[in-house]
Amino acid sequence: AQRVTQPEKLLSVFKGAPVELKCNYSYSGSPELFWYVQYSRQRLQLLLRHISRESIKGFTADLNKGETSFHLKKPFAQEEDSAMYYCALGAAAGNKLTFGGGTRVLVKP
Amino acid sequence: KAGVTQTPRYLIKTRGQQVTLSCSPISGHRSVSWYQQTPGQGLQFLFEYFSETQRNKGNFPGRFSGRQFSNSRSEMNVSTLELGDSALYLCASSPDLRGSYNEQFFGPGTRLTVL
Helix, strand or coil, X not given: CCEEECCCCEEEEECCCCEEECCEEECXXXXXXXXXXXXXXXXXXXXXECCCCCCECCEEEXXXXXXXXXXXXXXXXXXXXXXXXEEEEXXXXXXXXXXXXXXXXXEEC | CCCCEEECCEEEECCCCCEEEEXXXXXXXXXXEEEEEECCCEEEEEEEEECCEEEEEXXXXXXXXXXXXXXXXXXXXXXXXXXXXXXXXXXXXECCCCCCCCCCEECCCEEEEEC
C-alpha cells in the first residue's frame, strides 16, 4: 500500500528564517515524489518533483530512499511562501497520486 | 492554453439524489483524474481516465463512477448521495507523456454540499 505522511499540520516561521516541511512515504517499489502547493484562492499546482532535481522559488527537496523521506526546504522564507503544501507519491501505472495530509505554512513579517 | 475547467463550481443536493460533475481538460491532455478533498480525509484519489478507459481506481464505493468522452472531457457521477459526500471535487489533467509521471494540472474544483 502507498502512504504519505506529513507530520506537521502547521508551520509558522518568521520572514528570513529557514523552513523545512517533512514528508515520509511508504512504498515498496520505486516511487516518484512531488510537492504541490496551493496559494490562497489559487489552484493546486506543482512546485517540484524529485526527478528534476531543481530548485523552484528557492525550494529544494531531496529524495532519501533509505529514510523514505522527501523533505522540502527553503533557507530563507518569504511572506509569499505562505500557502498549503502537499507531498504526493506516484507509484502506479498512469497518473494516480497519493497525497499527504498537507502542511500549512505561515510566514510572519 | 486555457486551464482545466470544472462545472458547476457549486452544487447543493439532498441525500438520496444523484449528481454529475463535469471536467474539461487542457487541450491536448488525454489523462483526466478526479480527487475528493475533505477536511477530515484530505485529498483522495477517485479514478483516472485515459483514452476513454478507466486506468486507475481509488477506494471509493460503486456509487462513484465516471467516464471520459472522445474529446477527453470527463464526467463523474455520484448516486444516492450521502452527507459524507460533501466535499470539494478536483479534476486534474495531464499530457501523459511516456517515461515517467507527468505534472497534473488541477481545476478550481466543484464544491458539493449534501443536505
